Amino acid sequence: MSNRDKSYDFIVIGSGMGGLTFASLMAQLAGKRVLVLERHFKLGGYTHTFNRNGYRWDVGIHYVGQMAKHQDSRHLFDLVTQAKVDWFRMPDKFDQFDYPDFSFSVDADPKVYKNDLIKKFPEEAQAIRRFFKDVRRLEQWFRDEIAQSLLPRPVGCFFRSINKEERALAMQTSQSYLDKNFKSKELKALLTSEWGDCGLPPSKSPFALTALIVSHYFGGGYYPIGSGKSIVDAIEPIIRSRGGDCLINHTVKSIIVKNGRAKGVSVSIEKESSIEEKNFFAPLIVSDAGTAITFGELVPSEYRVKMQPQVSDDICSMITVYLGLKSSPEALGFKGENHWIFESYDHNSMFDNTLASPDGKAGGCFVSFPSLKDPTAKKHTAEIIGFLKFEEFEKWAETKWRFRGDDYNEFKERLMNTLIALVEKRFPGFKDLIDYAELSTPLTVNSFTGHHRGAIYGYPMTAEEFCKRDFDPKTPIKNLYMTGSDVVSLGIMGALMGGVVTASHMLGATGFLTITGAAKQLAKRLELEAQQQSNLADSASPLESSVSSRTSTNVYSNQSDRVEVK
Numbered sequence: 001m002s003n004r005d006k007s008y009d010f011i012v013i014g015s016g017m018g019g020l021t022f023a024s025l026m027a028q029l030a031g032k033r034v035l036v037l038e039r040h041f042k043l044g045g046y047t048h049t050f051n052r053n054g055y056r057w058d059v060g061i062h063y064v065g066q067m068a069k070h071q072d073s074r075h076l077f078d079l080v081t082q083a084k085v086d087w088f089r090m091p092d093k094f095d096q097f098d099y100p101d102f103s104f105s106v107d108a109d110p111k112v113y114k115n116d117l118i119k120k121f122p123e124e125a126q127a128i129r130r131f132f133k134d135v136r137r138l139e140q141w142f143r144d145e146i147a148q149s150l151l152p153r154p155v156g157c158f159f160r161s162i163n164k165e166e167r168a169l170a171m172q173t174s175q176s177y178l179d180k181n182f183k184s185k186e187l188k189a190l191l192t193s194e195w196g197d198c199g200l201p202p203s204k205s206p207f208a209l210t211a212l213i214v215s216h217y218f219g220g221g222y223y224p225i226g227s228g229k230s231i232v233d234a235i236e237p238i239i240r241s242r243g244g245d246c247l248i249n250h251t252v253k254s255i256i257v258k259n260g261r262a263k264g265v266s267v268s269i270e271k272e273s274s275i276e277e278k279n280f281f282a283p284l285i286v287s288d289a290g291t292a293i294t295f296g297e298l299v300p301s302e303y304r305v306k307m308q309p310q311v312s313d314d315i316c317s318m319i320t321v322y323l324g325l326k327s328s329p330e331a332l333g334f335k336g337e338n339h340w341i342f343e344s345y346d347h348n349s350m351f352d353n354t355l356a357s358p359d360g361k362a363g364g365c366f367v368s369f370p371s372l373k374d375p376t377a378k379k380h381t382a383e384i385i386g387f388l389k390f391e392e393f394e395k396w397a398e399t400k401w402r403f404r405g406d407d408y409n410e411f412k413e414r415l416m417n418t419l420i421a422l423v424e425k426r427f428p429g430f431k432d433l434i435d436y437a438e439l440s441t442p443l444t445v446n447s448f449t450g451h452h453r454g455a456i457y458g459y460p461m462t463a464e465e466f467c468k469r470d471f472d473p474k475t476p477i478k479n480l481y482m483t484g485s486d487v488v489s490l491g492i493m494g495a496l497m498g499g500v501v502t503a504s505h506m507l508g509a510t511g512f513l514t515i516t517g518a519a520k521q522l523a524k525r526l527e528l529e530a531q532q533q534s535n536l537a538d539s540a541s542p543l544e545s546s547v548s549s550r551t552s553t554n555v556y557s558n559q560s561d562r563v564e565v566k
Contacts, residue, residue, distance in 0.1 A: 008034060012035065017496050021235075028238060028518075040249075043232045048228060052436060064224075069526075072516075072519075078523065085224050092109070093337055094337050095337060096339050108221075141208075191214075197490075206466040262478065265280050267280060284479050315453050319440065325433045367385075471487060483498050
């Protein structure tokens with residue numbers, strides 16, 4: 001039977017982390033057949049990788065927090081991937097903030113991080129201690145908010161009403177919190193140096209996001225061994241093994257709605273020399289394409305006004321330089337940590353930088369070294385990410401990928417050289433390591449994801465927008481649900497949790513407990529197997545131990561008791 005003749009229980013629009021998480025959980029825990037449709041010629045959304053001249057880069061994953069084997073986030077990730085993804089722990093000093101007159105390294109141990117800050121800014125010791133307490137406080141508040149969203153609405157609203165103080169703390173802007181609590185402009189800048197992880201500067205982002213980013217890396221940064229591709233490679237077989245499919249080059253053009261109910265999707269299928277139109281039908285449709293695309297482009301026009309967000313000037317678009325290196329960057333002192341390089345302490349003005357002007361200079365950038373975080377890397381690589389408004393690329397908005405013209409390529413070359421020069425200024429000799437260089441722009445993002453104005457994080461989560469978020473995947477259209485980062489939060493783990501929340505709703509009143517219970521069960525099984533392997537290695541001969549270590553087992557067997565989807 002071809003995939004076009006199959007019947008499916010769910011159709012998922014987009015194969016990003018949220019869509020894949022949802023599909024994996026529904027396949028494993030409910031035995032459902034899920035069809036995942038991806039517009040790109042690769043699965044994975046921002047978890048996919050690409051290769052040039054023997055070099056390999058991730059397009060979205062640079063580091064992930066809370067992946068230690070004892071942590072709940074790791075347990076969920078292992079459940080979604082059947083524990084087929086291993087994680088490399090970055091150095092203890094995993095992030096370094098480089099300012100004009102000093103550098104500061106963030107330690108994986110939050111106590112060391114806090115004490116290092118107090119040592120550098122002793123006059124603000126009390127405020128620093130309060131900051132870490134508030135970060136922990138909002139970390140718990142956010143977990144409670146997600147849990148409460150899964151309760152019956154009256155119960156959830158009641159619990160929210162008694163957490164007004166935490167909510168007020170969360171919803172103020174990061175800049176407002178900083179100005180109320182700190183005096184030093186250097187310290188204010190330092191504490192929000194990772195603002196690129198949410199795509200908005202302190203004046204626009206909710207303090208909750210700053211707190212969540214900081215707490216997310218308590219314990220350090222991790223990177224998937226084998227790159228982000230290992231995540232897709234682990235999840236796709238799970239979906240297919242339960243009768244589902246993952247189809248690339250399938251662009252969803254519209255969601256079919258009849259009598260207020262989603263029935264299916266109309267798809268444009270790209271082949272070598274032609275485009276074919278096809279409809280797919282299923283009882284339930286789940287969109288991982290983001291709210292802006294789903295309700296701005298895919299649903300019938302009469303439903304768009306209900307949920308389509310307004311155009312925002314705060315949309316964050318980025319440019320990325322992918323570099324192949326002649327030799328290891330360790331020669332310059334890099335050990336696998338990320339670097340956030342800034343030319344000033346004013347992150348807010350940096351958001352509106354002048355990188356595009358003829359004599360423009362980059363106000364800051366993020367530098368990462370994938371090859372120092374991945375033991376399987378065969379060649380050394382680096383990535384430089386800068387922020388640039390989409391308006392700078394609008395004149396080429398109607399052109400196609402790889403056919404945008406010489407003026408576009410010249411513009412890209414200048415932008416690339418500007419970012420490389422910024423890194424070279426801070427780390428002399430960096431430019432001499434470069435063997436290959438390529439730059440992607442917001443137009444590249446738009447081509448492969450469809451995201452409005454090349455917004456890598458989707459619709460901007462300003463303080464105003466975050467205040468509206470209720471972590472509910474339901475939409476005004478019956479049988480149409482959302483998943484991914486627009487349901488919960490940004491980043492790989494935010495998108496994964498979006499998939500978890502949507503799956504929880506589908507699995508019924510105890511859905512979230514079903515998922516977390518399965519994750520804990522798997523964690524115990526893995527721990528037991530590891531202990532058995534260790535005992536076997538201790539008692540076996542060297543040859544037997546070597547053979548045993550290469551023996552793989554299926555860590556998550558098919559459950560005999562499936563959860564009935566309500």
